[in-house]
Amino acid sequence: MKSINEDLKTGNFKQIYLLYGEEAYLKRQYKEKLVKALVEPGDTMNYGYFEGKKINVKEIIDLSETMPFFADRRLIVVENSGLFKGEGQELADYLKELPETSYFIFVESEIDKRSRLFKAVKDIGRVTELGRQNEKMLISWILGKLKGENKRITENTMMSLLNKTGADMENIDKELEKLICYTLDRDVITDDDVEEVCITITENRIFDMINFITERKQKEALDLYYDLLALKEPPMKILFLIARQFNLLMQAKDLMRLGYSRDSLGQKMGLPGFIAGKYMVQARNFSMEILKEAVEDCVQTEQDVKTGKINDLISVELIIVKYSGKQANTH
Secondary structure, eight states: OHHHHHHHHHOOOOSEEEEESSOHHHHHHHHHHHHHHHSOTTOGGGEEEEESTTOOHHHHHHHHHSOOSSSSOEEEEEESOOGGGTTOHHHHHHHTTOOTTEEEEEEESOOOTTSHHHHHHHHHSEEEEOOOOOHHHHHHHHHHHHHHTTOEEOHHHHHHHHHHHOSOHHHHHHHHHHHHHHTTTOSEEOHHHHHHHOOOOHHHHHHHHHHHHHTTOHHHHHHHHHHHHHTTOOHHHHHHHHHHHHHHHHHHHHHHHTTOOHHHHHHHHTOOHHHHHHHHHHHTTSOHHHHHHHHHHHHHHHHHHHTTSSOHHHHHHHHHHHHHSSOOOOO
16 A cells, blocks of 8 residues: 555556455555546546456557547556456566556456466566455554544544444445534534434344353344344344354464464454453353354255255244254364
């Protein structure tokens, strides 16, 4: 990010940019900043946009070979193409002889660093990974946004907000907008404000569900499941998230065994520190054997639903009932 910010500040741009990673908010922000800097607003003659895995590479190359119309450069944005996972050889070869008037911005969720296209872009342009931000970065960003709106927030309220939103900046941004509007006549955001207007993401409801399971609070765990169904969450998505949760707990438990601290564990798992800490606490309530069994049960349950052996609604219910009845608190 520092390199792109420097380019934006100096106006000395690379011909090719690759923005990739999990953090959709940052990818969108930097894409928009680069587009604004590289082409005049409303200049549709010198701006091309391609999206999706079925884009025509020859069409992109043809456009790139076209001289810009009354401008110094032509900009082409390619988004979510999948070309960096092994099918971008033709474009990789072309970029080595790119006309000096053509500029590219690639925006991808996943890339393969072994691909020819990735190597070509890395050699010629600027590659920037925009992944999930750590706790310190998120807090600094939130405080900056609130300061711009003349709002203040305590540390405890900040953590209440993050516990509801998770680490996804897109989601945090939406919830901050709601909080700012809700507290229009006040300059301090409180716990009550967060509780009143912010929505707890599904992943955090699953986390709470696992907490109830470890505490053997079967009714509360099932109530959360029924709440998610009432919110139109598909049972198979809920099962996937439960399996993912058990899998993350398995990773956390293994890293704790190796002596990782909260922050180093979070870094290893790609989680902010405050979330990593919650996983460490929860992982202590399960033995590794039960976590492995739970993941295997979730996989088998999905297979049973797909083959028609069991109803999807009941299948998830049975997983919750089984593990909220187990003695989880073992070494």
